[in-house]
Amino acid sequence: MKKYSREESRAIINELLVEIFNRILAIEGQNLKDKGIKLSMSEIHVIEAINNVKEPTMSNVANKLGITISSLTTSINTLFQKGYVTRDRDIEDRRKVVVGLLPKALEVLKEHDDFHKEMIDSIFNDLELEKDHLLIESLEKLSSYFKK
Amino acid sequence: MKKYSREESRAIINELLVEIFNRILAIEGQNLKDKGIKLSMSEIHVIEAINNVKEPTMSNVANKLGITISSLTTSINTLFQKGYVTRDRDIEDRRKVVVGLLPKALEVLKEHDDFHKEMIDSIFNDLELEKDHLLIESLEKLSSYFKK
DNA sequence: AAATAAGCTTTGATGTTCAAAATATTAGAA
C-alpha cells in the first residue's frame, strides 16, 4: 500500500472536500431527473434524514441535516403538500411535531439508495471485507469530528 | 471488534458520508464568519476554482464548479463589484472573459486553506496512523469515481 | 458576406436558507 506524507494526505482530502463535493449533488440530481423524480436534492436529503433519525421530530431532523428548524419547516411544507410526508403532533408532548414518510417517499428513497449503493460498491469493490469495519471506524471519527 | 456484513457496511458508510458532507459547508461558513470574512461559501468556491483552473475563462470555471455559466456570471458580478476579482476580455478571442484574483481574494484563499489544513490535521491526530492510509485509499477511490 | 457557432450576460422564475418575531405547549415556581 502506498504511503502518503501528511502533506500529500491533506492535499487529497482537501480535493475531496472542495472539488468532488461539488459534483455529488449535481450527479445525484441528474440521476433523479433521469428517473423522472421531480424533487430537489435538498428535499431528498430531508426524506433521507427522516428515514435515518431515531425519533423524527422537526428538531432531530433539522439537527441531522445541519440546517435550522425554520428551514426544515419550509421544506416540510412543500413535501407535505406534495404528499410525500406525514406531519403530526406528538401525543406525549404536543409541542413536538413528528414527521413520517408516505409510500411515495419510500419509493424515492429506494431509487436514491440504489444509486448510492452502486456508487459505494464502485468505490469499495477493491477493499477486502475484513477491512470495512476499519473504514467505518475512521468515518465515524470523521463524522464525530464534524459534529462538534 | 464488531464485524459487519457487506450490506451493513454499505448502509453505515452511506449514512456517514451523507452526514459528513452535510456538515462541511456549515462549518466552513461559520469559520469565515468567525474571521469576519463577509463572503458566502459559494463565493469562496468560485475564488478557489479560479485559482485552481488552468485557463480561468467563465466556461472553464463554471465547469470546474459544476454550475451553469449564467450562475457563475451573477456570482462574478458581485465578486467584481466587491473588488475580489478582475474580469477582462481575452485578447486572442474576444468572446472569452478571463477572470483573475485580486489581493483581497488571495488573502481569503489563504485563510481558507489554513482552516482546511487545521481541520485535517485535527482529524488525523485522532486516527491511528495505520488507519490513515486506509482512509486515504478510500477517499482516493471516491475522488477518482467522481472524476469520470 | 451571410449563416452558424461559441462565449457570455441579462432576465425572469424557483428554491434554499436564515434570523427574528409569533404561536403553541409543557414544566416549574410561587
Next chain:
DNA sequence: TTCTAATATTTTGAACATCAAAGCTTATTT
C-alpha cells in the same frame, strides 16, 4: 392553581444561488 419560563415549531421577510431561455457580441464556416 396561576403565572412564568422553557421548549418546539411556524411564519415572515430578506438575501442568495441557481437555472433556462432569450439576447448580444465575436469567431468560424460555407
